[in-house]
Amino acid sequence: MIGIEQYQKIQEYKALGLAQTKTAKALGITYTSVSKYWNMSQEDYSREVEQEKHHMDNYRQYILEQLKICPQIRDTNIYLKLIEAFPDLQVKRATFYRYMKALREQYGYQHTSKRKISPREVSPPGYEAQADFGQYKLKDMYGRIVRVYFFCMVLSYSRMKFVYFSPDPFTTKTAIKAHNYAFQYFGGRPQTILYDLDRVYVVSENLGNIIFVSAFEEYVKRIGYSVSLCRPRDPQSKGKVEEVIGYVKQSFLEGRVYTGIDSLNSAALAW
Template identity: 95%
Template sequence: MIGIEQYQKIQEYKELGLAQTKTAKALGITYSSVSKYWNMSEEDYVREAEQEKYHMDNYRQYILEQLKICPQIRDTNVYLKLMEAFPDLQVKRATFYRYMKALREQHGYQHTSKRKISPREVSPPGYEAQADFGQYKLKDMYGRIVRVYFFCMVLSYSRMKFVCFSPDPFTTKTGIKVHNYAFQCVWQV
């Protein structure tokens, strides 16, 4: 759903006699969105917005629990957790982000500080590297969702990258093996 400002702009362009395609281009939204709201009255728009808001209220308690656990959590992470916990949820990202903004303001969970960025010290070659483990969900060739686990290492000086994928989660033993393999591959180059 589009915001009230965009709805009002659509109505302004309609009164000016602008075509729907030109309105969509001017506002940077899809033609289907413009045509949906082109003949919609403001009362209908408000009713639809309220209905969408109430839909998200069904998940309000879960979202508030996530915010209580970690107030600085990013809205994207809350969205992903929500989709994982409630696979049947059908909500657009823009609607979710608007709801999160209102919820944060209402309960005092605003993002208080921006990230501080400072220049990194340049270390000598071979001195340090950054390593991390992760996982990602992918569809296999049969359409089933599978998890793929990976290990990444980036050398600080040269920014050379190494990645190792695994179908199984990494254990301490396999973690040590991929570290050693990463060092072998890096030194061979």
Template identity: 90%
Template structure:
């Protein structure tokens, strides 16, 4: 569902006699969205928006619990947690983001600020590398959703990359093993190859 500002713009362009295709192009939305709201009265729009908001209110407490723990959590991460916790959730991302904006304003939770970046000094070859761990959900060959875990290392100077995948979450032992594999791949030396 589009926002109230866009709905009013559609109605404004309609009164000016602009065609639906030109309205869609001017607003940067699809023709089908324009034609849907072209004939809709403002009362019908408000009623539909209220229905969507009411649907999202079913998940309000869950969202607020996450915001209380980590107010700077990105809306995308909350959406992904919500989909994971409630697989039957049927909501468009745009609707979710509008709801989150209103919820944050209502409860005083600020939006996550944009990450500030600054140029890095270039280190000499072999001086440093950056490592990180992550996880990703994908479908296996039987169509089931599985979670895979990965370790990545990037050399700072050459930007050469190494990734190690695991079907199980990383432990200290498997993290050390992943580091050793990375050092072997890069031709570096580690103190202990016994793992």
């Protein structure tokens, strides 16, 4: 369903004698949408708005609970959580976003920050991936704080992402396990992977002489890719995966209730 401003514009262009195709082009919407509302009266439009609002009101309490837990949660996150919690939900995103805007204004949950956008660098397809670890504090259903740890890998060219959660800090063994899951998810492995100088991978580094953890070194040789290393928190070298770490925290974990590590990983795959 289109918004009231677009509906009014359609009626305005109709009164001026503009064709439906030109109206659609002028408003940047589909011809089908223009055709639907071309002969719709104001009363019928208002009735459709009320029906749409009534349908979303069935999920009002669930949405308000999410906003109460985390007022700054993104609307997209709530939409994905709704789809996850109510698989039979049928609502267009535009309808959902209009409803969220009105609900936030009604209950005082307006956003106070804007999303930051950073430039994208291009690397050859299939050549490089970047990997890193993150951690986050969630609340369980009893309000207790639970810290979860996660491994992220991102393909530098396509920005295809993979995330794997663990209830414990990663060891070399569990990091290798996460790599296997990532390669399976991607359908292959890149030629090189960029890492931090992390104790999971590196025993020591002195004047450029790197000593890898033996199990990790054997794994790299067996799988057959090369390793590049950089200093921790170096956005110029591995900014792509650091962006993904932040994206996982803000767009997946923020406002989520912890119900177990398996359900978290299943939800991440679906996400």
